[in-house]
Amino acid sequence: MAATFFHQPVAGLNGWGIDVPSFGSSRIFGKLLSTRLFFNSSYHKLQHPVLGSISHDSSTESSLILIRHGESMWNEKNLFTGCCDVPLTKRGVEEAIEAGKRISYIPVDLIFTSGLIRAKMTAMLAMTQHQEKKVPIIVHNESEQATLWSGVYSEKTTNQSIPVITTWQLNERMYGDLQGLNKKDIAEKYGKEQVREWRRSYDISPPNGESLEMCSRRAVAYFKDFIEPHLESGKHVMVAAHANSLRSIIMYLDRLTPQEVTSLEMSTGIPLLYIYKEGKFSSRGSPVGSTEAGVYAYTQVII
Numbered sequence: 001m002a003a004t005f006f007h008q009p010v011a012g013l014n015g016w017g018i019d020v021p022s023f024g025s026s027r028i029f030g031k032l033l034s035t036r037l038f039f040n041s042s043y044h045k046l047q048h049p050v051l052g053s054i055s056h057d058s059s060t061e062s063s064l065i066l067i068r069h070g071e072s073m074w075n076e077k078n079l080f081t082g083c084c085d086v087p088l089t090k091r092g093v094e095e096a097i098e099a100g101k102r103i104s105y106i107p108v109d110l111i112f113t114s115g116l117i118r119a120k121m122t123a124m125l126a127m128t129q130h131q132e133k134k135v136p137i138i139v140h141n142e143s144e145q146a147t148l149w150s151g152v153y154s155e156k157t158t159n160q161s162i163p164v165i166t167t168w169q170l171n172e173r174m175y176g177d178l179q180g181l182n183k184k185d186i187a188e189k190y191g192k193e194q195v196r197e198w199r200r201s202y203d204i205s206p207p208n209g210e211s212l213e214m215c216s217r218r219a220v221a222y223f224k225d226f227i228e229p230h231l232e233s234g235k236h237v238m239v240a241a242h243a244n245s246l247r248s249i250i251m252y253l254d255r256l257t258p259q260e261v262t263s264l265e266m267s268t269g270i271p272l273l274y275i276y277k278e279g280k281f282s283s284r285g286s287p288v289g290s291t292e293a294g295v296y297a298y299t300q301v302i303i
């Protein structure tokens with residue numbers, strides 16, 4: 001006899017009740033799916049190892065954590081990576097876990113990552129350290145079947161979970177013909193200035209790749225359309241992505257000029273905290289680790 005207990009999943013694309021592009025529109029900015037939200041910001045008293053108890057009033061403000069993935073196997077080899085989908089190194093895994101410790105006391109209701117494994121690994125590893133011990137679950141919205149087959153049928157389990165939305169719009173900039181090439185070799189061949197322009201200028205593209213401006217058009221549009229509304233509604237959000245997709249988002253949040261963004265660098269695996277309140281973002285830098293006085297998220301050195 002067929003089991004009779006199957007019914008509508010509590011969680012799945014619609015069941016999570018989150019606004020994300022549907023599978024029919026996941027490659028373009030399509031209509032939002034508006035459904036009931038099962039996730040509530042129920043935890044307000046998390047313990048920081050140094051600062052102690054931190055209260056969050058989700059009715060007035062929400063937190064946004066941005067994190068660049070930990071060191072990848074191509075970061076280690078100094079190769080242009082772009083949209084090539086390479087995993088973390090052991091060091092990258094450790095960075096992600098350390099990042100998780102730094103943010104373990106900050107509430108997280110919803111996670112967005114790029115579609116690339118290094119960002120997904122970073123988010124998942126970081127969440128293993130979180131005080132709430134909720135389980136991050138990747139939302140599969142690539143087809144109707146994927147949505148159905150990944151359904152969760154327990155409301156209790158759903159409430160102990162954090163939906164993880166993966167999206168290509170948060171991917172690293174596409175590095176074109178440079179992908180897989182060594183950064184030092186290319187600097188020797190074309191000159192440091194040329195390579196610096198390809199890597200850090202705002203509107204100059206690497207050969208057949210995306211400029212930061214092009215990357216920003218999709219990453220910032222996604223942020224405004226699909227992430228900001230959750231912050232507005234009081235949800236605490238983590239975004240795990242890449243040096244350049246995050247540079248473009250930080251440019252938007254911090255209102256940097258195209259000139260200023262050229263000197264913005266991001267370290268691997270260092271989380272950055274923003275507070276969203278009354279339509280404004282304020283940067284709180286990087287959450288302090290348990291064993292140090294502070295940490296710098298930005299560095300100036302490239303190549």
Ligand SMILES: O=C(O)[C@@H](CO)OP(=O)(O)O
Nearest residue numbers: 079080081082172199243
């Ligand atoms: O290779 C890449 O994809 C990026 C990030 O690692 O490099 P860059 O610092 O040159 O933007």
